[in-house]
Amino acid sequence: MAAKRNPAPAVIPVQTWLLWLGFDDLEATALLGGIWADKPGYHGKPEDLPLSDYSLQLAADKAGPRDKAAAIDLTMSTSAMKKYTARLDKAARARDPRLFIGGEPILREFIGTLDGVTVYCWVLVGGKALGVGADAGPDPGRDKSHLWHIHLSIIRKFVNHPELADRLLSVLSGETLAAWQARTTTSTGDDMQQSDKLVAKTSNPNRDVGDLYGDLSNHRDWEVSPVGTPGLINPPAPGSPAQLILAMARDWQAESARQRLRDEAILTAVKGLPVGDVLARVDQRAAQLVEAVGMMRSQIATELAPLLAAAIREELAGVPAEAWAAHSSTAAEAAIRRVLGGLDGMGA
């Protein structure tokens, strides 16, 4: 079993490392043959390569990260070489969807052997530039080291794609396309149909993907259209949180308009008046407000004082004279606390 930690994350993409770990689990005789190397081609980093390098000619290769390698070598027994090369070949020739994302191949090529004697290479894209004669096809002439190791050139655009390792391991493991599709449909969405029921539990057990998109689209229309726009489908129900928020916004808008009118009236009233007169009027109005507050406080005190005194008298009525004399201050304080207790939370 291989060490689990990516030994060089700066140059080895996560997905490439996951591919190796997965293949190590899959094939008992497998060893890692290499990923990053300071040499031309997909093992190299674009930042270290000349623009003329063959791994930087396709648009999809130019779109990849400049600091990552994009190839892996897997060495294994001869029988394993034949088995895994054959699986890759079958998938590539059939244009298996696992080897294509958005219609683009995830591999530039793979090299191995189908018979243990002859090196076999299949180019998935960019073949004409290599002399293949077509965009995809076999490309003979690769060196004999591929009799003992399978080389995968990963299109640089896809080296960090989160499905890369899973797709390649699915092909290498011999998993059927149908099984892979059944396993990944909900996670990849590639083959999702609008009639598919939602996997997650919702208030409507029959809600499907089409319903979800319809609801989202209708809600979007309601949110971006002027209030009251006719023809909107399934607007939020009266009393729903969305409608309540709308009502609050409309109240705020109305109050804001009223305040704006008040402000404008004040500005109109003072417009043209000497600044000193305006400030004097502001002071006068402030004084009136202070006076009104003072009168309110006085009125409250006048009304509450007799009630407070009566309550205290009642509390002290049962206190013996000697106790009152000996502990007058304590008794009075306790009585006052009982009266005020309900008000200030300090009751005895």
Add this chain to the structure above:
Amino acid sequence: MTGLPYEAICVGGPLDGSPWLSRFPRGFVLADKPRRMVWIYKWDGHNWRIDPAGHAGDNRWLSDDAALQAALGADFDVVALPQAGER
């Protein structure tokens, strides 16, 4: 040696007498992972010659870390024994 990659006859070990191709000039590490055994072939000027420093004459126990370092380095190729896994 015939230039890049480097091909020569192996001397000693499981590949004795066989021509072999390494991508690195110093040699290659031959590993039988199921049996956890390793042989190191080095260039002696004429052949890929087995390193005699192994614990049982020429072989060694496979170290995953050492194999990984070799694979990520630029001195030795890492090669699976062609008949690995066969009885």
